[in-house]
Structures are given as C-alpha cells and as structure tokens.
Amino acid sequence: MTTAHEPHRGPDIHLSVEDLSALAEGAQPTAEGASEHLVDCAACRGEVAAIAQLLAAFETLEPPQLPQEVAIRIDAALAREAAARASAPHAAAESATTADKSSGRRRRPWLSRRVGLGLASLAAVVGGLTLAINLVSTNTQSGSAASGSGAINSDAATGGPRRAEGQIETPSTLAPTSPLALWVKQTLGGAKPDLEINSPCRANPAFAGEQPIRVVNGPFNGVSATLVVYPNDGDARTVQAVVYAQPCTATSYRVLAQGIVAK
Amino acid sequence: MRARRGKEQRARDDATDRALIARHIDGDPEAFSELFSRHRDRLWAVALRTTGDPEDAADALQDAAVSAFRAAAGFRSEAAVGTWLYRIVVNACVDRARRQAVRPTVRYPDEQSAAWQRAVRDPSDMADNRELRIVLEDALATLPLDQRAAIVAVDLEGLSVEEAAQALGVPTGTVKSRCARGRGKLAVLLADLRNRPAAAPVQKQTTGRSSDDGSRHGSDGPGVGDSPEPMERGVR
Numbered sequence: 414m415t416t417a418h419e420p421h422r423g424p425d426i427h428l429s430v431e432d433l434s435a436l437a438e439g440a441q442p443t444a445e446g447a448s449e450h451l452v453d454c455a456a457c458r459g460e461v462a463a464i465a466q467l468l469a470a471f472e473t474l475e476p477p478q479l480p481q482e483v484a485i486r487i488d489a490a491l492a493r494e495a496a497a498r499a500s501a502p503h504a505a506a507e508s509a510t511t512a513d514k515s516s517g518r519r520r521r522p523w524l525s526r527r528v529g530l531g532l533a534s535l536a537a538v539v540g541g542l543t544l545a546i547n548l549v550s551t552n553t554q555s556g557s558a559a560s561g562s563g564a565i566n567s568d569a570a571t572g573g574p575r576r577a578e579g580q581i582e583t584p585s586t587l588a589p590t591s592p593l594a595l596w597v598k599q600t601l602g603g604a605k606p607d608l609e610i611n612s613p614c615r616a617n618p619a620f621a622g623e624q625p626i627r628v629v630n631g632p633f634n635g636v637s638a639t640l641v642v643y644p645n646d647g648d649a650r651t652v653q654a655v656v657y658a659q660p661c662t663a664t665s666y667r668v669l670a671q672g673i674v675a676k
Numbered sequence: 677m678r679a680r681r682g683k684e685q686r687a688r689d690d691a692t693d694r695a696l697i698a699r700h701i702d703g704d705p706e707a708f709s710e711l712f713s714r715h716r717d718r719l720w721a722v723a724l725r726t727t728g729d730p731e732d733a734a735d736a737l738q739d740a741a742v743s744a745f746r747a748a749a750g751f752r753s754e755a756a757v758g759t760w761l762y763r764i765v766v767n768a769c770v771d772r773a774r775r776q777a778v779r780p781t782v783r784y785p786d787e788q789s790a791a792w793q794r795a796v797r798d799p800s801d802m803a804d805n806r807e808l809r810i811v812l813e814d815a816l817a818t819l820p821l822d823q824r825a826a827i828v829a830v831d832l833e834g835l836s837v838e839e840a841a842q843a844l845g846v847p848t849g850t851v852k853s854r855c856a857r858g859r860g861k862l863a864v865l866l867a868d869l870r871n872r873p874a875a876a877p878v879q880k881q882t883t884g885r886s887s888d889d890g891s892r893h894g895s896d897g898p899g900v901g902d903s904p905e906p907m908e909r910g911v912r
Contacts, residue, residue: 434856463863470866471831474809479720483734487741491712494745495705660774 428457437464586651587672592633596640597654597674600627626652630659633669651675686756689714693757701749708745715758716741718833719765725828726769728817732776733769740768755842762835762843766825773821815865823858830855 428450432442436451444450451457587594627642637659645651655671693714699707712719719740723733744764753760816824829840830851841848 430856430860431853434852434859437859460860460863463867464859467859467863467866468831470808470812474812474832476717476721477724477809479717480730480734483720483737484716486734487712487716487738488709490738490742491709491745494742495708499703499705 427454428460433457433460434464436461437468587674589675591670591672593654593656593670593672594674596631596633596656597642597652600629600640600642601652601676636669638669645673648673690756690758697748697751697757700745708748711748711757712741712744712761715761718758719761722762722765722828722833723769725813725816725832726766726821726825727772728813728824732772736768736772737765739771740765743768755839759835759839759843762829762833763845766829766844769825770821811866811869812862815862818865819858819861823854823861826851826854827858827862831859 428436428442428444428447432444432447435442436447442448451461589595589598625641625643627640629640631638631640633640633656639657639659641655641657643653643655645653651673653671654674656669658667658669693711696707696711696714700711716737720733720737723737723740724730727733727736740761744761747764751757751760755763816827819827825844826840829835829843830837835843837848837851840851844851846854
C-alpha cells in the first residue's frame with residue numbers, strides 16, 4: 414500500500430497528515446471539503462485506512478511487563494535516596510535553628526528566608542551537582558553583587574564542591590546592567606513568548622512543579638545557554654531567572670547565572 | 677490497552693498520590709516508593725517504547741525515579757501526579773537519547789539480551805500479538821524522538837491530547853501534529869510490511885523462551901529485528 418503522493422501538498426490537492434489522522438480517528442478534519450475530497454481520492458482513502466489499521470493494531474498491544482530486575486534496581490535506588498535523606502536533615506539542622514522541616518525544602522531553596530537550611534539540604538540532596546556550587550556563590554554576600562558576571566561563573570566552575578555553611582544573606586535584586594538582568598529584560602519585553610522550547614532544564618528538581626514565564630535559548634557570555642524565567646512568589650515586581658549551559662538536562666546541568674531580576 | 681479509567685477513579689487515584697507526596701514531605705521513608713510503585717508498570721511501558729531499548733529504558737526509569745524523589749518535596753503541579761511522573765520519565769528518556777546521540781538513530785533490539793527477552797514476553801502467549809508488538813516497536817524506533825513520544829503518550833498510553841501536552845511540555849497543537857506525522861510514517865511502514873510477498877516463512881521469534889528464562893544467553897534463534905523478514909503475519 415505504498416501511496417505515491419505526498420500528503421503535504423495542501424488541502425485542495427491532498428489532505429494534510431493532520432486531517433488524514435483526524436479522519437482515521439473518526440474526528441473532524443480541519444480543511445474545508447475534506448470529506449468530499451476523500452470520496453474522490455483513492456490515495457487519501459488508502460492513507461486514512463492505513464492509519465486506522467495502525468491505530469487498531471496499537472489497541473491490541475498488551476503493555477510490556479516491568480522486568481523484575483528493573484523493579485529491584487529502582488527499589489534499591491529509592492531506598493538509597495530515602496536513607497540519604499534521612500541522614501541529611503541532621504546536617505542541615507545544625508546551621509538552621511528553629512526552621513521547621515518541610516518549609517525550608519518546599520520553597521525554592523535559594524529564595525528561602527532560611528537560605529542556609531535550604532542550601533544545606535539541597536546540597537545534601539543533589540550532592541556534587543554544580544547547581545549547589547553556583548547557589549553558594551550567587552547567594553553569598555560578595556557574590557550577589559556580581560552574580561551574572563562571567564567571573565563568578567568561572568570561579569564557581571573551578572571551585573570544587575563546597576557545602577553551604579553558616580549564614581547566607583537573602584539574595585538581593587541583581588544590578589540592571591548585569592548580563593543576566595539584561596537578558597531577562599529583553600526576554601520579558603519580547604512580544605512572543607518562547608515557551609514552546611521544551612527544555613529539559615525546566616525539570617530541574619529545584620524548580621519542579623513551577624511553571625516558567627519564559628524559556629528561551631540564546632548565547633550567554635559567549636556560550637549557548639537556556640534562560641528560564643520563573644515568577645517570584647514573594648514579589649510581583651521581580652522575577653527569578655536561571656541560565657543553564659547547553660546541553661542541559663534534568664539530571665545533569667550547569668547553572669551559569671541566576672538571581673532575582675527587576676521586571 | 678487504552679482503557680481509560682473513569683474520571684472519578686482518576687481523581688481518587690490522584691488524591692491518593694498527593695497524600696503519598698504529603699507523607700513523603702513529612703519524612704515518611706516509604707511513601708515515595710509506594711507512590712512510584714503505583715505508576716511504575718505504566719512508566720516502564722513509556723520508557724521502553726520511548727527509548728526503544730530495555731537497557732536504556734531501565735536506566736531512564738531509574739534516573740526518573742531518583743529525580744522525582746528529589747523533586748517531590750517541591751511538587752506543586754496543577755497536573756495529576758501521574759502526569760508529572762510521566763513527564764519526568766520522558767525527560768529522562770530524552771536525556772539518555774541525547775547522551776547517546778552518537779549511536780545510529782535506528783536501533784534494533786538485541787534479541788540475546790535477557791532484559792529484552794523479558795520485555796517482549798507476552799503474558800497472553802499469543803504469537804501474533806508478540807510479533808505485532810515487535811514489528812510496531814521496531815517501527816516506532818524509526819521515528820524521531822518527539823513524534824515517538826507523542827504516539828506513545830496518545831496512542832499507546834491513552835492520554836488525552838491535553839494530558840499528553842502536559843506530560844510532554846508542549847502545546848496541544850504540537851502533540852496533534854507530531855502524532856499525525858508519526859502515524860503517517862508508521863502506517864506506510866506497516867502497509868509495506870503487510871504487502872511484502874511472503875518469500876520466506878515467518879520464523880518463530882523467541883525460540884526457546886520457556887527454556888530460556890533463567891539464562892542470559894539463550895536463544896540462537898533468528899534475529900528479532902535485524903533482518904527485513906517478511907512480517908505479514910504480524911499485522912492483520
């Protein structure tokens with residue numbers, strides 16, 4: 414049943430792939446006159462029938478069974494996580510005085526009033542991820558003035574794993590001339606939101622469940638990067654912004670810069 | 677297999693899931709494991725069909741379980757917990773695929789692999805279904821990842837277009853067009869297979885699967901997908 418025609422040639426010649434699919438599902442096609450075209454066009458009828466057969470074949474498939482050894486591996490990995498977590502809060506509790514256990518973690522750590530607790534628990538949770546390193550550098554008092562600059566990033570990248578200890582100031586708004594602030598400004602001013610980028614950075618565990626306002630790709634200090642802008646819960650006049658180096662994934666990512674930026 | 681649960685049942689399931697997340701946040705060490713167990717069979721199917729490879733699927737599912745464990749404390753999604761987990765699994769599969777971008781795009785399953793043997797084993801013991809599944813999964817593996825993920829979500833997992841959009845993090849229109857493009861290609865592929873003359877008999881795919889269960893190197897039978905055997909029996 415090889416059909417010779419290209420289904421992309423437009424609705425007046427042949428139906429679009431979307432309409433062929435819709436017809437195969439018994440849904441309404443979008444192109445005007447699609448049903449009439451189908452009556453006259455054997456090629457498109459053939460396509461619709463082939464897609465309908467494909468969908469019927471999908472229906473008959475049984476789901477694959479989870480192999481026992483995979484189940485065991487996952488159970489073991491989760492048990493390790495649970496054990497690591499059970500021991501981590503003790504370390505955090507030393508630097509945080511009366512913080513209740515959940516609130517520090519439930520907030521985005523680097524925005525929490527109790528940043529120390531947040532950072533300590535995050536650092537414990539994500540281990541050696543560079544995110545933790547960058548959090549430390551962008552949130553220290555000396556760091557906040559310079560966050561977003563290339564200098565602090567290279568420092569963070571070579572600084573090795575550091576644990577957040579002692580008191581850390583709540584991050585203040587970045588200078589409007591910092592590269593990060595400029596990018597955010599430009600992005601928010603843009604007419605067309607670029608949310609269609611399905612960057613895996615959006616799945617950064619530190620931001621899970623948070624819907625970004627903008628996700629855009631672009632160069633940052635000469636490297637290709639993704640900017641993700643989140644609302645700042647505490648303040649409608651500012652946003653939180655994170656720049657990830659490309660390639661960036663949910664489990665392996667490098668934060669080039671982050672901070673709070675005035676809209 | 678697209679049996680969609682009723683709306684009420686799904687709301688109840690999601691309430692249970694959210695309660696488990698709350699227990700997890702409160703420090704219950706078992707809660708997350710229990711939550712993941714509720715979803716893992718389905719998430720395995722998603723990972724296996726999205727990666728097209730049992731070893732990659734196992735790695736991706738484990739990555740996802742760990743990511744979700746760590747992220748669960750911050751879970752505030754409007755979407756159902758199941759959809760949130762689904763998304764983490766797809767992201768983990770995408771990560772794996774990116775890291776292995778040097779590999780050829782089309783990977784055929786290694787029929788010698790014990791994991792694959794188990795993955796393709798059909799509990800209903802219907803040879804046709806087993807072959808059909810192998811044919812379809814091989815065909816799926818030829819699609820670009822974005823189209824494959826959309827088809828797995830909508831056509832195999834039975835998500836609504838809206839749910840799939842949430843799970844894949846793209847607009848509904850994108851889900852629809854990816855499904856449509858992927859289906860178009862698969863339909864042509866399967867139609868070709870069906871119409872190919874049966875020059876050689878269709879060989880038994882997983883020979884010795886009963887004797888093979890415990891061993892890692894079992895079958896010396898024919899390749900599952902590494903030769904263009906006529907598969908006309910597979911689809912009917």
